[in-house]
Amino acid sequence: MASTTLSPQAQPAETTRRLARVNWTLVLGTALLLGIIAFGTIGRLLVSREGMKLGANDFAAPPGAQIPLGTDPAGRSVLVMMIYGTLPTLTIGLIAGGIGTIVGASLGLVAGYYGGPIDTLVHSFADILLGVPSLLVLVVLASYLGDMSIATMSAIIAFFAWPWPARSVRSQTLSMRELAHVEMAKLSGCGDLEIIFRELMPNLLPYIATSFVRSVSGGIMASVGLQMLGLGSLTLITLALMLSSAFSSAALTRGLWWWWFPPTVVLTLLFVALFLITLSLDEATNPRLKAARAA
């Protein structure tokens, strides 16, 4: 996609400079993300889950040689909980972001391609949902549903994950449907669905990919928010659940920093990683930003 012909004023030397910069962001983001995934997967192979059983270690022990990151007041090793909590955290994001992107991108394609009342309906509804503080609506749902599985929580979060992909895919579809190859397909008698999925969608994949990463990040953010408020999935340990139990036990005022600080750092790095990846994908797909960089 990183074609240089899109920005006429770009000099070859500057183009290489810009590509190097895009790659640098992407490399850093991907490396961080892979590091976090490795922490969750390889960690599982190296460390047994025995350490996070109740009373497995001393209670509320500060970090030391024996237990690298200390323990919570129930004697569970913070490091072991983090290792086993990382993948579920990512899974929520993948499910919620995946559903949101598939639903959103399909709606965006259909709305942008057909226009008219369908388009009005989809884009007004998406715009309305974008202005609603989604976390608060999720709170109402989750407070009645009580403890739920990771999958249920992801599905609920996905309800608010589709508007962004729908919006971005719709606007790209609008500008694409007049292109020659789409006209060509229409004239050769292709059906609407065939045009949408064979002519339009492949060209929109970069935008869909950007939306997906953004939705994964949004999904994780919503799940962290819910769990920090004491809602959502309450049994399977995730990074956010560690934070939430630290809060409800007043870990902040009790000075048990090793309980909440390490999961905070991993979550922060995770969001930064996903953000850097979206940023580089954005720069690679948005000709305006590219031109701005090159100018």
Place this chain on the structure above:
Amino acid sequence: MTRIGASYFVRRLLVFLFVIWAAASLNFLVPRLAPGDPMAATLARMSMSGDRMEGGAEIIESYRARFGLDQSLGVQYLKYLGAVVRFDFGYSLASFPARVLEIIGRALPWTVGLLLTTTILSFGLGILLGAFVAWRSGETAVEILAAPFVVLAAIPYYLLALLLVYALAFGLDLFPSGGTTRIGASLEWTLPSMLDVLHHSLLPALSIILSSLGGRMISMRSMMVRVMESDYLTLARAKGLPDRRVFLWYAARNAILPEITTLGISLGFVASGATLVEVVFSYPGIGYQLYRAIGNSDFNLIQGITLIMVISVATAILVLDLVYPRLDPRITYTGK
């Protein structure tokens, strides 16, 4: 100068009412669709402890009357909407004699004060920073200045808040890590007491400003880039106008306008994010009340708070949308 057509106004108003109606209806539907009938469970739980709890019978009565559990769903729904229109959310289940609206009323000034200050500050600073970075793009010093804010934009408010608590409250002991006053001190309208409150509010405010600044900066920068491509800017430069004048009055001024519309959308995120910041700092605003209500399974309070917040954000967006055409003479909304 009024460029808002009647049809645009009506359409915006309908969207506003739709959002509130949908949020209220969700509040009505969820308890009835949820598995295990929590309404009955709540009533059962309250009847069990009713004789021991002061005023328990009255809550059950008010609950029954409010939801009219013996009536048909349609009648219940209409009665419920009537109550919502009057902002009547009933009694708090956890702290009984208090009505939901009283609790919200006590907490609201804290949240409004925090959000208003931080939103205005981060909007203003973000716009200035974004405009500056776009104007001087390519200079290494400027890029280095901008980079940390870009990264901060990726971090949710509450995580940044926790990092700040770790660094500034525990590490350096500069700020208190929660609450609004020193322990034991009471809230008064005196200078020391107010300074104490300010001191306690700085860290929550700082975490919201720092993490929302970057997003604003990025979007202002891309808007500036767009404006700087336009012909009238080339003309302004060709006329030999001073650089600073071109920057402030030709480029930045035009790039700010679209930012105001995105301010509306970002308000929803600010409201959600600030809720958790309040939880982190035990800041006695509406978000902290929500956290406590969830802990106490106080469904009336949860519904009241979420609905009030949805209404506030929807109102803010409505006002922004109606003000916007007046600010930008290029925009006309006189029908389609």
